[in-house]
Amino acid sequence: xxxxxxxxxxxxxxxxxxxxxxxxxxxxxxxxxxxxxxxxxxxxxxxxxxxxxxxxxxxxxxxxxxxxxxxxxxxxxxxxxxxxxxxxxxxxxxxxxxxxxxxxxxxxxxxxxxxxxxxxxxxxxxxxxxxxxxxxxxxxxxxx
Numbered sequence: 347x348x349x350x351x352x353x354x355x356x357x358x359x360x361x362x363x364x365x366x367x368x369x370x371x372x373x374x375x376x377x378x379x380x381x382x383x384x385x386x387x388x389x390x391x392x393x394x395x396x397x398x399x400x401x402x403x404x405x406x407x408x409x410x411x412x413x414x415x416x417x418x419x420x421x422x423x424x425x426x427x428x429x430x431x432x433x434x435x436x437x438x439x440x441x442x443x444x445x446x447x448x449x450x451x452x453x454x455x456x457x458x459x460x461x462x463x464x465x466x467x468x469x470x471x472x473x474x475x476x477x478x479x480x481x482x483x484x485x486x487x488x489x490x
Contacts, residue, residue, distance in 0.1 A: 347372070353416050354395055356467045364460040371455060372443040377401075377436035388430045390423020392444050399440020405432040412437070421468045 347369045351357045357365060374397065377383065383394065383401060401413045410432065413419050423430045424447040451461045 350397065350416075354418065355416070355471070356393075356418055356464050359463045359467070360460050364456050367456050368445070368449075371449045372445050375442045375444050377440045377442060379436060379438045381436045383434040383436065383442065384420070384430050386430055386433045388423075390420055390428065390430045391448070392446050393418055393420045393424055393450075394434075395443040395445070397441040397443050400437040401434050401440060401442075402437055403432045403434050418468075418471070422472060425465075425468060425472060 348362060348365050351365045351368060351372075352362075357368065360368070372395070375394075377399065384390070386405070396413045396415050396417045396419075398415060401419070403410045403413065403419065413434070419434060420430070422428075449455050450464055453461075
């Protein structure tokens with residue numbers, strides 16, 4: 347598990363000692379083909395990391411992107427403390443790791459410096475969504 351977490355963008359900068367603390371916080375979730383992970387407007391309190399398989403994001407009924415092993419999704423609702431902005435469906439059988447957002451900022455779980463590192467990477471990821479759309483605020487992205 348530690349080796350896999352090292353390959354995930356939001357955890358790459360963390361020392362192995364922090365990854366060892368994070369590993370037990372990640373709950374594996376098996377998905378079958380066409381299984382809905384979450385729907386648009388669901389409450390978002392967790393992030394997901396693709397361990398195996400492929401998953402697709404739909405917004406307004408339109409396929410926006412695909413997620414493959416090592417990709418993170420679900421962070422937008424977590425960062426904004428808002429509803430999910432899209433629907434994610436499994437393209438086939440797959441495995442997700444699910445981590446509660448509160449665990450990523452709990453100083454009893456991981457260090458504050460590691461939490462800040464994760465938040466910075468997530469912020470860069472959200473910013474990358476905004477740039478191609480010429481948007482300036484995540485609220486504009488959510489309304490799309």
